[in-house]
Amino acid sequence: MTNVLILGGTGWLSGRVARRWVDAGAQVTCFARGERPAPDGATLIRGDRDDPGAYDELDRNWDEVVDISSRADHVRAAVGALGHRAGHWTYVSSVSVYADADVDGADETARLEEPAAGDDEYDYAAQKVAAEAAVRALGDRVHIIRPGLIVGPGDPSDRFGYWAAAFARAGSEPVLVPDATGRSVQVIDVDDLAGFAANADLVGIRNAIGDPHPFDEVLGLFRAAAGHTGRTVVAADDWLESHDVQPWMGERSLPLWLPRELSGFMARSNAAYASAGGTRTPLEAIVGRVLDDERARGLDRPRRAGLAREDEEALLAELLS
Template identity: 45%
Template sequence: MRILVLGGTAFLSAEIARQAVASGHEVTCLARGSSGGPPDGVAWVRADRSVGAAAYAGLAGGWDAVVEVARDPRQARQALEALASRAAHWTFVSSCSVYAGHSVPGANEDAELLPPLPVDEDSSPERYGESKSAIEQLTVELAGEKAHIVRAGLIGGPGDSSDRYGYWPARFADSRDPVLVPDIPDHATQVIDVRDLASWILYAAEHHVTGTFNALGDVVPFGEYIDESRRMAGPLGETVVAGEDWLVEHNVQYWAGAESLPLWLPPGHEGFSARSNAAARALGLALRPWRETLQDTLEDERARGLHRDRKAGLGAATEQRLIAEFLAG
């Protein structure tokens, strides 16, 4: 197949390009290259999509499949207007952040969505869900029956730059004890390996799978994930388990970002990491065992450095202070 990846230099889009080349497809990546170059074996059209329709002037001919990962509805519209008529299949990687609510475990693709970002408003991190919702709507309107909308949840595995899934195995592999852990053993985690997601996106293009799907891993209780992270990191380190109310009172952040405990979610998010992936699994989504993803993530964390600056998690000084305060009562 002749495949165009709008991106191809970072995490998921790079993995899609890498696997496509390995499968013998002819792959082109359109990207600025601000996060590095695309994988070996692809044709690179270097372009800045912020300039508008002119960014696509260097793309000639038709495409068996186009993969779009945009967050900006304006850029997504321009790409669709320039290229959708020349593509046989159009995948848009969306997000489960498009859903209006996150409290119901097991919810499927029929759950209510956030309203699309208005056309006169700029995309921003704070309006991420609305932006992705707008691009979904545009994709359906302009790609029609060729549209494959992939609502991904948290993506993990080697090369993850968000630092969320890898925080815990890396923290247990660190020599510092003890480790501060939230008291949420029964809370759900749900991570899809980037390699499995990329593989399914290519499978869908090859088999012309269309429609809208939650592309998610299986649910794993947080306690099991923590126990396995400790075991793999070995030897088993000491933990300090703090209640959610205490963590909130001491300004520990949820989920991601600075001074957070990754994968810990606020009330009202009981279904955020427990959505149904049944529809995608019925149409070819194959998931490796979650422990394999965890082991490979730990190896990647060690290779990149356990003490590197991270985008998510507690800093060493903050964690030590919090543990001292907790133990002091």
């Protein structure tokens, strides 16, 4: 039986990876603080990765170790404590590691950001680069996965799902959208990614992303799925910026909208992922699942990304006056 250790295993993505390994018949151990349960069939060992002796209970041989941490110090410590006991190591990184986002179609050989010199966990890209370096020290038994924007039901970032909620809650009223001209959207379904990460036969480095789609096409899919019958009102970039609407994420933002000089972030090569058997759920199917999830969670709930409907209505009123 394959012995698998998931560093985490109780979160949105890592829990799905653990579930895939359980379903494959592996003996799965999840190492986490224990604030959430591990998937049925997996064993949960509670521990805190800030503890110097965190890995003492994991002192055994593992066929596979999976880590998704965004803290380089956690990854270095895990590699130091467990690397000699791991037959294969999967690390889920991010396409955020790339230094240049102004080139469409860039692949895994593109230039990386400088690695983090300290432990500032908010320096996400630099932390991921430093973590990758720690994992690569294990040699040719490593698979580094660089996903793009991860989407699907239960997404804690609220970014992709914002547009499902925005069109569904508006009904026959207008929806504020950014200028989608020349922009693309490229995402990876969380279940496609989990399946790809639950594979101890792969080594090397791969971007894990779907195909890029025109931004206006993606908005159209959300609008059609939600049955929205109102207008879409386009706001120019400079107008949105002058009204304190943020791109990409966070409060008072329009998710998926990126500055034009970052167009390559949503248009990277996925050839290596596809050739390694990575699945790409059709975007229309992802949109349908996300819409169902947003309706179940509440269209008007507080969100980590997007505009509250009252803020959107105020902006629309000014734009249309």
